[in-house]
Amino acid sequence: MQTITKHIMMLILALSIQFIYAQDTISNRNNKYKIETLKDIKERIKEEERNFLKAEVEAINLRLNSGEINNDEAESLKKQLAKRRALNIENRLAIINNKISLLERNDEGYRINNEEDLSRVGMSIGGNDDSFAGIKINYRNKPKKYDLRTSSDFVLAFGLNNAIIEGENLDDSPYKFGGSRFFEIGWAWKTRVFKNSNVLRLKYGYSLQINGLKPQDNRYFVQQGDQTVLEEFPESLKKSKLSITNLVFPLHFEFGPSKRIDKDTYFRYSTDNKFKIGIGGYAGFNIGTRQKLKYELDGERIKDKQKRGFNTTNLVYGLSSYIAFDDVALYVKYDLSPIFKDQIVNQNNISIGVRFDMD
Numbered sequence: 001m002q003t004i005t006k007h008i009m010m011l012i013l014a015l016s017i018q019f020i021y022a023q024d025t026i027s028n029r030n031n032k033y034k035i036e037t038l039k040d041i042k043e044r045i046k047e048e049e050r051n052f053l054k055a056e057v058e059a060i061n062l063r064l065n066s067g068e069i070n071n072d073e074a075e076s077l078k079k080q081l082a083k084r085r086a087l088n089i090e091n092r093l094a095i096i097n098n099k100i101s102l103l104e105r106n107d108e109g110y111r112i113n114n115e116e117d118l119s120r121v122g123m124s125i126g127g128n129d130d131s132f133a134g135i136k137i138n139y140r141n142k143p144k145k146y147d148l149r150t151s152s153d154f155v156l157a158f159g160l161n162n163a164i165i166e167g168e169n170l171d172d173s174p175y176k177f178g179g180s181r182f183f184e185i186g187w188a189w190k191t192r193v194f195k196n197s198n199v200l201r202l203k204y205g206y207s208l209q210i211n212g213l214k215p216q217d218n219r220y221f222v223q224q225g226d227q228t229v230l231e232e233f234p235e236s237l238k239k240s241k242l243s244i245t246n247l248v249f250p251l252h253f254e255f256g257p258s259k260r261i262d263k264d265t266y267f268r269y270s271t272d273n274k275f276k277i278g279i280g281g282y283a284g285f286n287i288g289t290r291q292k293l294k295y296e297l298d299g300e301r302i303k304d305k306q307k308r309g310f311n312t313t314n315l316v317y318g319l320s321s322y323i324a325f326d327d328v329a330l331y332v333k334y335d336l337s338p339i340f341k342d343q344i345v346n347q348n349n350i351s352i353g354v355r356f357d358m359d
Contacts, residue, residue: 031106035103038096038099038100038103045089045096049089050085053081053082056265057078057081059146059265059266060074060077080264081264081265145266146265148266149192150189152187153187153189153190153358155186155205155355156355157183157331157356158181158354159181159182159352159353160178160182161182161212161349162175162177162350162351163175163213163339163349163350164348166346170350174219174230175213175214176214176215176216180212180214182209182210182212182351183209183210183212184209184210185208186205186206186207186250188203188204188205188250190203190254191203191204198258198269198271199256200254201253202253203278204250204251205249206247206249206250207247207248207249207250208247209284209333210243211243211246211349213244214239214240214241214242217232218233219232220240221242223309223311227311227340227343228340233295235295235296235297236295237293237294238294239292240292240293241291242289243289243292244286244289244349245287245290246285246316248282248285249282249283249284250280250281250282250320251281251282252279252280252281252320252321253279254276254278255277255278256274256277256324257274258270259271271326272326274325275323276323276329277321277323278320278321278329280319280320281317281320282317282333284315284317285316286315289307289308289309291306291308291310292304292306293305293306310340311341311342311343312339312340313339313341315337316335316337317335317336318334318349319336320332320333324355327356327357328355328356329354329356332350333350333351334348334349334350336348
């Protein structure tokens with residue numbers, strides 16, 4: 001995770017430097033060059049506003065064809081948009097013309113703020129149709145899509161972890177209830193299933209799950225051939241924990257009410273402040289298993305990190321569900337695949353905690 005974060009920060013820094021450099025480029029040229037550049041910008045402004053108007057008219061035609069509005073309402077909206085875009089062109093060209101006039105009557109090296117051509121681009125963190133893994137490039141004045149059926153969320157979950165052992169009750173678990181925990185971080189896309197209703201959504205993505213088990217009674221995990229067992233440690237343990245890291249690909253059907261928000265040229269469904277239920281599962285791979293032991297030997301503190309297979313299952317899969325209000329959910333997941341393969345008695349991981357889906 002540290003490596004991924006480092007690469008993301010380097011990407012943001014590189015792009016930021018590039019944008020800053022671009023903003024200074026025109027300022028360092030002579031006035032003649034600046035004036036020619038501004039004249040080119042005037043043509044781009046006209047083309048941009050016309051393209052925006054075209055996209056907005058297409059959105060109105062979609063509403064007309066779907067029966068949401070009639071012909072008179074469609075024509076009225078088109079006239080309003082055409083008037084607004086014409087005024088946008090007029091105002092933006094006036095700004096450029098004023099800049100040209102400033103340059104024409106001042107000496108070389110006169111600095112201006114090139115907002116129209118250089119502030120079109122910006123970086124932000126979040127998720128929408130122009131994002132990948134939470135990083136997106138924003139363009140000012142970009143018209144919104146009429147119907148955006150897919151959105152994305154950053155997923156974070158954590159809570160208590162344990163195991164259900166074949167033939168035993170959960171109360172008899174050899175693992176600590178408070179000390180055994182799980183952590184999950186990932187990214188999820190959510191797609192509306194029906195065209196004219198948001199009652200059912202398909203939620204899918206990828207997550208990194210870390211399931212931790214802390215044995216009770218001064219015990220630790222020992223691999224004996226194809227069996228993994230708990231044995232008493234010869235010294236007094238201050239910590240004994242087995243961490244299993246899985247890369248999984250969850251898939252949930254999400255149900256729940258939503259609010260439709262209608263605008264002149266687009267509409268959206270919002271589940272803010274609404275209850276929702278997700279039912280589904282996940283499948284993936286075990287990408288690492290580690291046991292961490294802390295103890296004292298002859299007055300010396302020792303930390304022993306053992307990275308090995310411990311006979312843990314390579315292919316993991318299970319069921320999961322959540323009940324949420326807004327962005328916060330009660331989250332439960334259960335591995336159908338056993339924690340350890342080829343065991344005499346199967347153990348299946350179970351987790352319960354809170355989950356946050358943040359767009």
